[in-house]
Amino acid sequence: MAPPAPILQMSGICKEFPGVKALSGVDFRLLPGEVHALMGENGAGKSTLIKVLTGVYAIDGGRITLEGEDVAFTGPLQSQQAGISTVYQEVNLCANLSVAENIFIGREPRRLGRIQWKRMRRRATELLAGLDLDIDVSAPLSSYSLAVQQMVAIARAVDISARVLILDEPTSSLDSGEVEQLFRVMRRLKAEGIAILFVSHFLDQIYEISDRMTILRNGSLVGEYLTSELGQVELVGKMIGRELADLEKLEDRPPARTSEPLVEAEALGRGGAIEPFTLTVHKGEVVGLAGLLGSGRTEIARLLFGADHASTGALRIDGEPVTLRTPRLAMNRGIAFCSENRRAEGLVPDLTVRENIVLALQAMRGWSRPIPRRTQDELVDKYVAALNIRPADPDQLVRNLSGGNQQKVLLARWLILEPRLLILDEPTRGIDVGAKAEIQRLVAELSDGGMAVLFVSAELEEVLRLSHKVAVLRDRRLVAELPNDDGLTTGVIMETIASGGRS
Amino acid sequence: MSSDILTSARLRLPGRLRSAYIPVLATAGLLAAMFVAGGVRYEGFASGQVVLNVFIDNAFLLVVAVGMTFVILTGGIDLSVGAVVALSTMVSASLMTDHGWPPLLVVPLVLLIGSVLGLAMGCIIHYFEIQPFIVTLAGMFLARGLCYVIGTESISITDPDYTAVAQARIALPGEMSVSVSVLIAVAVAGAAAYVLHYTRLGRNVYAIGGSEQSALLMGLPVARTKIAVYTISGFCSALGGVLFSLYTLSGYGLNALGMELDAIAAVVIGGTLLTGGSGYLAGTVLGVLVLGLIQTIISFEGTLSSWWTKIFIGLLLFAFILLQRLISARRA
Numbered sequence: 001m002a003p004p005a006p007i008l009q010m011s012g013i014c015k016e017f018p019g020v021k022a023l024s025g026v027d028f029r030l031l032p033g034e035v036h037a038l039m040g041e042n043g044a045g046k047s048t049l050i051k052v053l054t055g056v057y058a059i060d061g062g063r064i065t066l067e068g069e070d071v072a073f074t075g076p077l078q079s080q081q082a083g084i085s086t087v088y089q090e091v092n093l094c095a096n097l098s099v100a101e102n103i104f105i106g107r108e109p110r111r112l113g114r115i116q117w118k119r120m121r122r123r124a125t126e127l128l129a130g131l132d133l134d135i136d137v138s139a140p141l142s143s144y145s146l147a148v149q150q151m152v153a154i155a156r157a158v159d160i161s162a163r164v165l166i167l168d169e170p171t172s173s174l175d176s177g178e179v180e181q182l183f184r185v186m187r188r189l190k191a192e193g194i195a196i197l198f199v200s201h202f203l204d205q206i207y208e209i210s211d212r213m214t215i216l217r218n219g220s221l222v223g224e225y226l227t228s229e230l231g232q233v234e235l236v237g238k239m240i241g242r243e244l245a246d247l248e249k250l251e252d253r254p255p256a257r258t259s260e261p262l263v264e265a266e267a268l269g270r271g272g273a274i275e276p277f278t279l280t281v282h283k284g285e286v287v288g289l290a291g292l293l294g295s296g297r298t299e300i301a302r303l304l305f306g307a308d309h310a311s312t313g314a315l316r317i318d319g320e321p322v323t324l325r326t327p328r329l330a331m332n333r334g335i336a337f338c339s340e341n342r343r344a345e346g347l348v349p350d351l352t353v354r355e356n357i358v359l360a361l362q363a364m365r366g367w368s369r370p371i372p373r374r375t376q377d378e379l380v381d382k383y384v385a386a387l388n389i390r391p392a393d394p395d396q397l398v399r400n401l402s403g404g405n406q407q408k409v410l411l412a413r414w415l416i417l418e419p420r421l422l423i424l425d426e427p428t429r430g431i432d433v434g435a436k437a438e439i440q441r442l443v444a445e446l447s448d449g450g451m452a453v454l455f456v457s458a459e460l461e462e463v464l465r466l467s468h469k470v471a472v473l474r475d476r477r478l479v480a481e482l483p484n485d486d487g488l489t490t491g492v493i494m495e496t497i498a499s500g501g502r503s
Numbered sequence: 504m505s506s507d508i509l510t511s512a513r514l515r516l517p518g519r520l521r522s523a524y525i526p527v528l529a530t531a532g533l534l535a536a537m538f539v540a541g542g543v544r545y546e547g548f549a550s551g552q553v554v555l556n557v558f559i560d561n562a563f564l565l566v567v568a569v570g571m572t573f574v575i576l577t578g579g580i581d582l583s584v585g586a587v588v589a590l591s592t593m594v595s596a597s598l599m600t601d602h603g604w605p606p607l608l609v610v611p612l613v614l615l616i617g618s619v620l621g622l623a624m625g626c627i628i629h630y631f632e633i634q635p636f637i638v639t640l641a642g643m644f645l646a647r648g649l650c651y652v653i654g655t656e657s658i659s660i661t662d663p664d665y666t667a668v669a670q671a672r673i674a675l676p677g678e679m680s681v682s683v684s685v686l687i688a689v690a691v692a693g694a695a696a697y698v699l700h701y702t703r704l705g706r707n708v709y710a711i712g713g714s715e716q717s718a719l720l721m722g723l724p725v726a727r728t729k730i731a732v733y734t735i736s737g738f739c740s741a742l743g744g745v746l747f748s749l750y751t752l753s754g755y756g757l758n759a760l761g762m763e764l765d766a767i768a769a770v771v772i773g774g775t776l777l778t779g780g781s782g783y784l785a786g787t788v789l790g791v792l793v794l795g796l797i798q799t800i801i802s803f804e805g806t807l808s809s810w811w812t813k814i815f816i817g818l819l820l821f822a823f824i825l826l827q828r829l830i831s832a833r834r835a
């Protein structure tokens with residue numbers, strides 16, 4: 001059967017930012033009724049291609065045709081009107097508006113120009129119910145987690161009955177159940193003949209949902225392949241331009257040396273957020289926190305960092321009872337927290353990579369004792385190289401980095417503190433497979449050097465690969481603590497979550 | 504930050520008090536308290552006409568503050584409003600008194616001038632990406648300067664129709680009455696509240712105040728909305744100028760000095776966030792009433808100098824900004 005004519009065709013696309021050639025001569029096509037994955041490392045140019053297509057940036061060269069007609073959009077409004085509906089990387093919604101408005105703003109149901117709020121809320125509720133999300137749609141978006149916000153963004157894009165749907169890393173904050181919901185919707189749309197462009201760094205998801213993929217490397221086209229004809233190893237090879245052997249190497253983690261406890265939480269809890277839990281983190285130990293979204297993973301992290309106050313229980317550091325009233329106090333005790341929400345509470349987009357990286361270290365030292373420039377350069381260079389931050393230019397503004405590279409900068413900020421306990425909340429969100437392996441190896445190295453790590457991740461494989469023990473959470477309760485021995489698999493963890501640890 | 508799905512489920516209490524309403528309710532409470540305190544302390548204070556007089560004396564400020572609300576909701580600011588009020592009084596007075604133009608021609612022209620000024624500032628702010636503070640500051644100097652091009656002296660308005668309208672009182676039940684200006688101001692406030700709540704333009708204003716970048720990526724007409732907002736503010740300033748000239752029956756380049764600050768104060772006291780994206784027009788109305796009632800109380804007091812007005816406004820502003828700070832801190 002001959003493939004149908006492409007609905008969207010981009011050819012010879014070039015885009016240059018000052019000092020960076022983000023896209024050079026990229027060809028891309030999208031067929032109706034297919035899910036097309038756009039693949040590439042962090043900074044390969046995926047988001048840029050999407051932004052060029054939808055008119056956020058003007059192209060420097062090349063042609064875009066939509067259904068055979070040349071188009072050049074001047075902005076998202078125009079491309080949306082032409083039938084291209086987009087979820088951009090990072091949640092781009094207005095947190096001050098209600099959930100319902102975020103879904104419908106710009107196309108609110110109206111009568112005689114008057115917005116029908118009731119109808120809008122009802123439709124929003126129905127739409128979210130279709131994604132298995134039952135929330136109060138009149139509450140402001142800011143009162144919900146990143147995952148819910150991401151689902152809302154997806155609901156918005158899906159409801160704009162478009163011919164082309166673009167999803168740039170829509171699943172980065174979602175857990176497996178929500179991803180399934182999304183895939184169900186994507187399959188339905190696909191059957192209706194809608195062309196879907198999908199970006200994700202989760203290879204499993206790519207293989208599950210996509211029919212075809214286009215691979216970019218350093219802003220150039222590597223090729224277009226049928227997903228069924230390209231194996232995972234080959235795919236990674238084409239993405240990073242070399243073989244990836246690092247992933248397996250970590251499998252044999254040396255058992256944690258039985259050392260003194262560093263942080264001991266005893267019946268620590270906070271009403272409404274997390275039920276009292278008891279958890280000990282030893283020096284040099286990596287403790288994984290596993291559980292579904294909303295199970296209380298982040299809440300534990302925040303309690304241990306002093307970002308929230310415990311209402312019950314006691315905390316001991318080095319055997320000494322402490323109350324962490326503020327993050328500052330926790331930092332003084334050698335605890336660092338890399339938050340999951342990089343945009344809202346992490347990076348300063350208008351500062352350079354160097355400034356962002358040394359920010360926390362400088363704050364620890366106090367502003368009266370500036371870090372000498374040479375030390376700064378050494379530290380920054382070391383971590384830019386270790387994490388493979390690209391472009392490797394410390395003076396680049398963070399705002400101009402790709403999403404994954406921004407995440408690496410945030411990670412570097414906390415790593416240079418060399419804390420005694422590092423709390424990582426979803427540290428590898430949006431990070432490509434190669435860099436993920438690098439980061440995992442770095443974490444392993446640091447823990448071998450004596451640093452304790454609390455590792456929060458929705459990806460169970462990752463938790464398993466790194467941790468010495470895994471604490472399993474469910475419904476805001478710590479239900480089990482499992483040593484990571486040979487018997488522990490993702491299956492066992494899933495079962496523990498499902499059974500609530502009663503086995 | 505991370506209230507998860509479960510938290511949100513817990514938050515679904517019916518009739519939960521939105522934290523966005525708190526500042527407006529606080530202002531309403533303050534207003535009620537002031538009125539009761541005034542009524543207890545002064546003879547003849549607790550009458551409907553006293554309240555209506557607050558409206559009569561501040562109708563122009565209300566209209567100007569309505570325009571300012573639109574601008575502040577997008578996260579912008581308009582410093583030119585006082586100067587545009589002055590320019591409008593000057594143009595009206597000059598055309599009617601010196602040139603004998605009929606009011607029916609003068610008023611639309613004045614409104615057009617104000618709108619065009621606002622439109623121009625909006626375009627500069629959006630297309631050249633210059634801060635609203637700077638652009639409207641320049642607009643303020645420009646408008647004040649234009650006043651003096653027309654004349655340096657105060658010009659009184661003698662047009663019989665105009666004075667008739669100015670002096671007309673619309674009787675209300677209970678031997679109370681209001682001026683035409685009050686009706687206009689209330690109509691403007693009502694229309695603005697409708698636009699903000701029930702039209703796409705209004706919702707886009709809130710979206711831009713929340714995040715301009717997101718609004719753009721969601722496919723909202725950001726350029727059109729931002730320019731519209733400054734145009735509305737220019738129109739409201741010009742209309743405020745017309746009401747001001749009805750109130751004083753004169754035009755003068757030094758009219759409405761510092762009125763931009765009164766308008767901003769009213770909007771902030773009314774609970775609108777200066778960073779944009781949160782606030783209600785009802786709050787602005789209450790804010791103007793609070794400012795007006797302070798003046799009334801001070802005049803009832805008799806011995807206090809009118810500078811006390813400023814002191815009270817200053818204290819109130821501090822209090823309300825602190826309140827907003829607390830609310831947004833709790834929300835985060």
Ligand SMILES: Nc1ncnc2c1ncn2[C@@H]1O[C@H](COP(=O)(O)OP(=O)(O)OP(=O)(O)O)[C@@H](O)[C@H]1O
Nearest residue numbers: 017022042043044045046047048400401402403404
């Ligand atoms: N506004 C900008 N100014 C300068 N450089 C930019 C800008 N936007 C992107 N770049 C650069 O263009 C390149 C491609 O970035 P892009 O965001 O498209 O990557 P990506 O493939 O989406 O990566 P990720 O997987 O991390 O999201 C990067 O080197 C980035 O630093």
Ligand SMILES: [Mg+2]
Nearest residue numbers: 047089402403
């Ligand atoms: Mg990207």
